[in-house]
Structures are given as structure tokens and as C-alpha cells.
Amino acid sequence: MGLVALLLVVAGAWASWGDAQHVLLSQGREHGTLVVTGCSAEVCTGRFDPEGPGPVRRDLTVERSVAVRSDGTYPVVVKPDSRELVRTGLGGGLHAWLPLGGALLLAALVVGGGLRLPRLAWSAAGLGGLLLVGTFLTV
The missing domain is CATH 2.40.50 (OB fold (Dihydrolipoamide Acetyltransferase, E2P))
Structure with a gap:
């Protein structure tokens, strides 16, 4: 279950990095x-x-x-x-990281239900939810 949760978060970060790199590393x-x-x-x-x-x-x-x-x-x-x-900007940056937010929410279900780590699950869900809500409010 730990590998599944890790795979979800890594896949979300990988999907986000395609656009996020241009927002974060935009100098030059x-x-x-x-x-x-x-x-x-x-x-x-x-x-x-x-x-x-x-x-x-x-x-x-x-x-x-x-x-x-x-x-x-x-x-x-x-x-x-x-x-x-x-x-670019705050809205573009948050929108680029949107797949990571969804992956964190999915990983929270695996961590809470499969690994029985409720504090870590709530933390991941809170972080993913903040990212999703922040994107919704800024876009």
C-alpha cells in the first residue's frame, strides 16, 4: 500500500512538472x-x-x-x-500543480485505509484539498 501511495504522488508530481517547470524556472x-x-x-x-x-x-x-x-x-x-x-503568476502556477493535488487526495485514501495512518492521510488530503481549492479560487 505504501508503494501504491508513493506511486500516486510521484505520478501526480510528474504530470504537474511538464508545465510547472516553465512557471517555476522561468528566468531566461x-x-x-x-x-x-x-x-x-x-x-x-x-x-x-x-x-x-x-x-x-x-x-x-x-x-x-x-x-x-x-x-x-x-x-x-x-x-x-x-x-x-x-x-504564469499565482493562478498559472497553481493550475500547473493541479494533478499533484488530485494525486494527494487519492493517496490520502490509500494511506488512511490501507496503511492505517490517519494523521498522514489527513495531512495529505488537506494539502491536496488546499491546492485544489486555491486553484479554483485563483483561476
């Missing part, structure tokens, strides 16, 4: 503001206005999610060697 990457003008089923596009002396671009996309709405303006960072953007 191209930052700017995205004004979303339209969204398809999977991505949203718009006008990217970089911080600094770069030209305005319209060929960059951001993943469509609850964190991005049409006609919204968002601070973003460009993923290296791609045309993809990741939302």
Missing part, C-alpha cells in the same frame, strides 16, 4: 502577455506581446483549460523551442 525565458482572441477545442490563440524589444506575434498557442478564457489577458511564458505558452 521569453515572458509576455497574451490577449486571447479565439479558442478551438484544444488550444487558444491570440496576440502575444513580449516584455522587452520583441515584435508582437500571433502564431503562439496556449492550452485551452479553465485557466484560459476567450477575450482574457494573461501573463505567459514561452516554452523553449516551441510555439506553446504557459500561464
